[in-house]
Amino acid sequence: MRSRPNAKASPRAGGTAGWPLTLGAVAGLLFLHVPLAFILLYAFSTEEKSFVFPPPGLTLKWFAVVWERDDIWRAMWLSVRVASISTLMALILGTLAAMALYRSRFFGKEVVSLLILLPIALPGIVTGISLRSAFNLLDMPFSYWTIVLGHATFCIVVVYNNVVARLRRSSPALIEASMDLGANSFQTFRHVVLPNVATALLAGGMLAFALSFDEIIVTTFTAGQQTTLPIWMLTELVRPRQRPVTNVVAVFVVAITFLPILGAYYLTRDTHESGGSGK
Amino acid sequence: MSAAAPAIGMPSAWRRVSTALYLRPGLVLFLLLTPPMLWLGIVYLGSLFALLAQSFFYIDGFTGQVVREVTLATYAELFTAANIGIIWRTAGMAASVTIACAIIAFPIAYYMARYATMRTKALFYLAVMLPLWSSYLVRVYAWKLILAKEGIITWLAEHLGFAWLLDGLLSIDVIGGPSLSASYIGTFLVFVYIWIPYMILPIEAALERVPRSLVEASADLGAKPRATFRKVILPLAIPGVAAGSIFTFSLTLGDYIIPGIIGNSRPFIGMAVLQHQGTAGNIPMAAAFAVVPIVIMGIYLTVAKRLGAFDAL
Numbered sequence: 001m002r003s004r005p006n007a008k009a010s011p012r013a014g015g016t017a018g019w020p021l022t023l024g025a026v027a028g029l030l031f032l033h034v035p036l037a038f039i040l041l042y043a044f045s046t047e048e049k050s051f052v053f054p055p056p057g058l059t060l061k062w063f064a065v066v067w068e069r070d071d072i073w074r075a076m077w078l079s080v081r082v083a084s085i086s087t088l089m090a091l092i093l094g095t096l097a098a099m100a101l102y103r104s105r106f107f108g109k110e111v112v113s114l115l116i117l118l119p120i121a122l123p124g125i126v127t128g129i130s131l132r133s134a135f136n137l138l139d140m141p142f143s144y145w146t147i148v149l150g151h152a153t154f155c156i157v158v159v160y161n162n163v164v165a166r167l168r169r170s171s172p173a174l175i176e177a178s179m180d181l182g183a184n185s186f187q188t189f190r191h192v193v194l195p196n197v198a199t200a201l202l203a204g205g206m207l208a209f210a211l212s213f214d215e216i217i218v219t220t221f222t223a224g225q226q227t228t229l230p231i232w233m234l235t236e237l238v239r240p241r242q243r244p245v246t247n248v249v250a251v252f253v254v255a256i257t258f259l260p261i262l263g264a265y266y267l268t269r270d271t272h273e274s275g276g277s278g279k
Numbered sequence: 280m281s282a283a284a285p286a287i288g289m290p291s292a293w294r295r296v297s298t299a300l301y302l303r304p305g306l307v308l309f310l311l312l313t314p315p316m317l318w319l320g321i322v323y324l325g326s327l328f329a330l331l332a333q334s335f336f337y338i339d340g341f342t343g344q345v346v347r348e349v350t351l352a353t354y355a356e357l358f359t360a361a362n363i364g365i366i367w368r369t370a371g372m373a374a375s376v377t378i379a380c381a382i383i384a385f386p387i388a389y390y391m392a393r394y395a396t397m398r399t400k401a402l403f404y405l406a407v408m409l410p411l412w413s414s415y416l417v418r419v420y421a422w423k424l425i426l427a428k429e430g431i432i433t434w435l436a437e438h439l440g441f442a443w444l445l446d447g448l449l450s451i452d453v454i455g456g457p458s459l460s461a462s463y464i465g466t467f468l469v470f471v472y473i474w475i476p477y478m479i480l481p482i483e484a485a486l487e488r489v490p491r492s493l494v495e496a497s498a499d500l501g502a503k504p505r506a507t508f509r510k511v512i513l514p515l516a517i518p519g520v521a522a523g524s525i526f527t528f529s530l531t532l533g534d535y536i537i538p539g540i541i542g543n544s545r546p547f548i549g550m551a552v553l554q555h556q557g558t559a560g561n562i563p564m565a566a567a568f569a570v571v572p573i574v575i576m577g578i579y580l581t582v583a584k585r586l587g588a589f590d591a592l
Contacts, residue, residue, distance in 0.1 A: 031475075125534070
């Protein structure tokens with residue numbers, strides 16, 4: 001019995017989806033992105049005591065207010081410094097781990113890859129309270145470095161994932177050719193391996209930066225009295241003072257984290273697995 | 280050639296080191312792995328052990344000081360009715376959020392994997408990835424605006440005539456409340472919204488791996504599209520759903536920000552941890568509470584592994 005020559009019989013490439021499916025997919029995407037539009041809208045609201053909809057009027061003055069606020073600038077600067085140093089550490093440690101693991105087989109390799117994954121597989125609060133307990137046991141005071149310690153730990157896996165994906169896709173013949181032509185290991189690393197993984201490194205670094213810049217769960221436990229930008233936002237959310245000011249800051253946070261992610265996407269768009277499977 | 284020429288005559292120090300390393304791949308592996316393993320071993324595993332250790336200490340009820348003696352007293356205290364309630368509340372929320380995420384994510388993932396053109400797929404992919412990587416707090420905050428009593432949902436309800444529905448939902452006993460932003464419905468909505476990208480991507484990856492020939496074979500053998508979907512595509516998508524559920528479940532278990540901002544302030548595990556270590560200063564109790572999600576995730580991962588979740592990650 002032959003199947004009827006019905007184009008709809010099997011979903012195939014280039015086929016068209018039924019309207020319920022298309023509707024479901026589009027509605028899902030809207031669900032993901034429309035809420036952010038309200039942040040933008042309320043950043044211009046003249047009402048500062050409540051989230052009344054529709055906003056009674058629109059104004060630009062909150063942007064000026066934010067510009068004048070020292071506490072916001074200090075929080076932003078702390079976040080940028082933490083994210084930069086954490087990213088740098090994650091880049092070094094993640095690349096080393098990727099180079100060690102991408103083609104070798106050894107006893108305990110599974111354990112090593114699990115250890116790299118663990119900081120993001122377990123809930124953030126576990127990482128946070130663990131670090132906090134350790135600082136407590138060692139009588140370590142909170143500082144800039146206690147924040148970095150936490151952030152670098154969960155950023156390693158991001159860099160690792162990106163670099164390992166690139167290394168697996170590049171041909172080992174390139175390295176052999178380089179050695180055959182007389183380059184030593186260091187020259188090969190410098191002139192062959194490094195240029196090959198450069199964009200993956202950049203992408204991993206950008207994602208790590210975005211992740212760290214935005215992190216709140218672990219930071220709450222490791223920051224002590226210090227205020228990073230997400231911690232500043234959280235305090236404002238719990239005890240709002242000027243609500244539109246928080247909105248303006250939120251718009252900036254979205255911009256600052258979206259840009260590196262977009263960049264990372266374009267750098268690794270041929271490696272499909274780059275982004276999502278990571279976090 | 281020219282680069283090699285001088286090296287043959289007089290091997291430089293670098294070359295000698297290079298050769299020595301080349302002959303000892305084990306040493307290279309050791310040198311490469313030592314820094315990351317030291318970091319993760321000391322900073323991360325060390326801290327996890329510190330956490331475990333603290334959970335076996337107890338707090339002196341009289342002085343309020345942590346007593347560094349091994350005891351199970353803190354764990355015994357963990358199993359009081361109030362704490363069991365917190366654990367059940369959190370696990371129940373995590374389970375319902377996971378189910379809702381799977382239902383909403385499936386059509387998106389299915390559309391991406393089967394019907395989207397290259398351009399649309401890239402667009403969808405980016406649209407799912409951006410919220411996954413960024414602005415967690417901002418996205419939670421967006422819902423505070425939307426769900427507020429004076430916010431857009433109430434406004435829409437009044438203008439489109441479904442205020443009765445909203446009031447009806449909010450008057451339901453446990454899940455309702457004075458406004459959406461102070462009810463479990465709100466907490467649930469925000470959890471689903473925040474974690475859904477983690478569900479979409481693994482399902483999409485699993486669906487993408489279903490060979491087209493399999494679907495065609497099913498059709499050739501006379502299966503209607505509905506039957507093909509139910510008997511071929513859906514079973515093959517299960518590992519993806521299981522992989523995604525690891526994230527949605529684990530992330531909901533440990534979150535304390537969302538129920539703190541949106542909800543009726545009845546505690547979840549994360550909030551209990553934060554409260555015990557912060558205001559109460561009872562680090563042993565906080566540590567014992569933090570062990571709960573680790574244990575639950577351990578059980579969950581074992582089940583997920585059976586369902587093939589790790590192949591779909």
